[in-house]
Amino acid sequence: MIRFDNVTKTYDQKSQPALDAVSLDVDRGEFVFLVGASGSGKSTFIRLVLKEDQASKGAVYVAGQNVANIPSWRVPRLRRGIGVVFQDFRLLPNKTVFSNVAFAMQVIGRSRAVIRETVPDVLATVGLEGKNNRMPHELSGGEQQRVAIARAIVNRPGILLADEPTGNLDPTTSMGIMKVLDRINQNGTTVVMATHDDDIVNTMRKRVVELHNGSVVRDDAQGIYVGEAGALAE
Amino acid sequence: MRLAFILSEIGSGIRRNLSMVTSVILVTFISLTFVGAAGLFQLQINQMKGYWYDRVQVTIYLCVDNSSETSCATGPVTEEQRAAIQAKLESEQFAPYVDTVSYESQEEALGHFRDQFANSPIVDSVTADQLPESFRVSLVDAEKYEVIDEAFSSEPGVDAVSDQRDFLEAIFRYMNWASVVALVIAGIMTFCAILLIATTIRLSAFSRRRETGIMRLVGASKAVIQLPFILEGVIAAVIGAVLASVTLWGTSRFLIDGWLVNTFPQTAFISSQQVLLLVPALILLGAILAGLSSLLTLRRYVKV
Numbered sequence: 001m002i003r004f005d006n007v008t009k010t011y012d013q014k015s016q017p018a019l020d021a022v023s024l025d026v027d028r029g030e031f032v033f034l035v036g037a038s039g040s041g042k043s044t045f046i047r048l049v050l051k052e053d054q055a056s057k058g059a060v061y062v063a064g065q066n067v068a069n070i071p072s073w074r075v076p077r078l079r080r081g082i083g084v085v086f087q088d089f090r091l092l093p094n095k096t097v098f099s100n101v102a103f104a105m106q107v108i109g110r111s112r113a114v115i116r117e118t119v120p121d122v123l124a125t126v127g128l129e130g131k132n133n134r135m136p137h138e139l140s141g142g143e144q145q146r147v148a149i150a151r152a153i154v155n156r157p158g159i160l161l162a163d164e165p166t167g168n169l170d171p172t173t174s175m176g177i178m179k180v181l182d183r184i185n186q187n188g189t190t191v192v193m194a195t196h197d198d199d200i201v202n203t204m205r206k207r208v209v210e211l212h213n214g215s216v217v218r219d220d221a222q223g224i225y226v227g228e229a230g231a232l233a234e
Numbered sequence: 235m236r237l238a239f240i241l242s243e244i245g246s247g248i249r250r251n252l253s254m255v256t257s258v259i260l261v262t263f264i265s266l267t268f269v270g271a272a273g274l275f276q277l278q279i280n281q282m283k284g285y286w287y288d289r290v291q292v293t294i295y296l297c298v299d300n301s302s303e304t305s306c307a308t309g310p311v312t313e314e315q316r317a318a319i320q321a322k323l324e325s326e327q328f329a330p331y332v333d334t335v336s337y338e339s340q341e342e343a344l345g346h347f348r349d350q351f352a353n354s355p356i357v358d359s360v361t362a363d364q365l366p367e368s369f370r371v372s373l374v375d376a377e378k379y380e381v382i383d384e385a386f387s388s389e390p391g392v393d394a395v396s397d398q399r400d401f402l403e404a405i406f407r408y409m410n411w412a413s414v415v416a417l418v419i420a421g422i423m424t425f426c427a428i429l430l431i432a433t434t435i436r437l438s439a440f441s442r443r444r445e446t447g448i449m450r451l452v453g454a455s456k457a458v459i460q461l462p463f464i465l466e467g468v469i470a471a472v473i474g475a476v477l478a479s480v481t482l483w484g485t486s487r488f489l490i491d492g493w494l495v496n497t498f499p500q501t502a503f504i505s506s507q508q509v510l511l512l513v514p515a516l517i518l519l520g521a522i523l524a525g526l527s528s529l530l531t532l533r534r535y536v537k538v
């Protein structure tokens with residue numbers, strides 16, 4: 001579903017590359033943790049998949065297509081196939097929960113009838129039944145992240161990218177979010193989640209890809225992650 | 235659905251940015267009013283040229299008591315001199331140039347004078363013998379005025395030969411100046427309008443950066459992201475253009491139709507219908523102006 005073929009990304013000629021000759025395959029329906037300290041290249045990985053940035057060397061394939069060959073007017077179509085969730089939720093503060101999710105469908109031209117039918121279903125999937133008319137500021141952090149996840153998956157993307165989705169949440173709430181992501185993965189969506197929360201990684205027992213200074217230093221099925229402090233102790 | 239969505243985005247954009255949108259409307263209104271005024275001056279000049287150059291007359295003024303020209307050395311024009319001038323005007327030699335000749339006596343001149351200055355206090359103090367008698371000569375070709383001037387200005391009994399074209403051309407010069415001034419003001423105001431539209435779009439893009447960021451992520455097309463901004467500028471500019479058109483039309487209606495036409499009945503003025511011809515041009519100009527400047531701004535400030 002996502003393939004990195006010897007990808008190097010350099011933002012600045014002088015500094016060291018954000019990604020350094022990374023080769024990686026993520027299959028359809030997989031759940032992958034992308035772990036590593038801040039600055040290890042996790043966010044760059046996500047930006048390259050979305051074609052927000054171009055690889056300096058190597059090729060990025062999404063759903064079998066080399067993103068470098070996608071013309072700029074086709075980039076929106078690429079992004080419709082990918083849902084994204086961030087640490088800071090990025091909800092529209094002046095829209096209700098329902099409108100926030102519906103917004104993602106409106107802007108790609110879905111009909112009102114389809115929106116009215118789909119949005120409540122998706123909100124139920126993320127555990128927000130009955131909160132349609134709440135405003136974001138009335139919700140807890142965990143609930144806001146659920147709205148963001150609902151928005152990310154409402155157009156049924158094949159891939160869900162999550163960039164530190166639990167970074168602003170306490171451990172209990174984080175586990176709730178992980179259950180939602182796991183459920184989405186069970187329904188067939190490929191999930192790539194960047195995190196440095198070792199508790200979550202160790203509880204989920206999924207594939208773990210560890211980045212360090214832009215290189216893949218570990219790739220374990222059902223792996224664990226010991227985090228920065230643990231790695232230093234080893 | 236997408237149209238309804240774009241319209242609602244435009245609505246919320248305009249509401250959020252109301253003061254800037256208002257200033258865009260006003261600046262385009264003023265700048266397009268000046269553009270239109272320059273256009274109207276030119277229309278008026280063409281109209282008057284077409285009208286007057288067909289009717290332009292050369293007037294040969296004959297000597298009166300106090301004329302100072304050397305050709306008037308013998309005092310007021312005599313019967314013989316007048317007859318000689320008329321004969322010369324009607325001779326074979328000038329037939330190719332002269333269309334018609336009419337004579338205006340001092341009494342007729344006084345009559346015209348009284349009509350023209352009916353409201354002026356000087357009218358009562360002017361007597362017929364102060365006004366020159368004259369021949370009014372219509373030319374076959376108005377450009378050939380020089381021929382008549384040369385042949386008659388030194389003729390005994392002729393005080394002066396005057397061509398109305400001199401007078402008209404002075405008017406046209408002033409009107410041309412007025413239209414140049416209007417165009418310069420229009421240019422400056424248009425430049426302001428472009429900058430203001432660019433700033434407005436920039437502010438609008440900034441205040442909606444969350445929305446556009448999310449639109450980008452969920453795969454909205456470039457058109458859906460940018461159209462609300464462009465249309466916001468275009469709508470404001472078109473409103474300005476409509477205001478400018480209404481103002482120009484109203485002004486021409488009251489100034490030309492209501493006042494000038496009655497005050498100067500012998501002058502050909504443009505009608506307020508002709509102003510309507512300018513309206514589509516002004517609206518198009520406003521729309522293009524706003525569309526281009528917002529498009530250029532968006533390329534810098536809204537990533538797609």
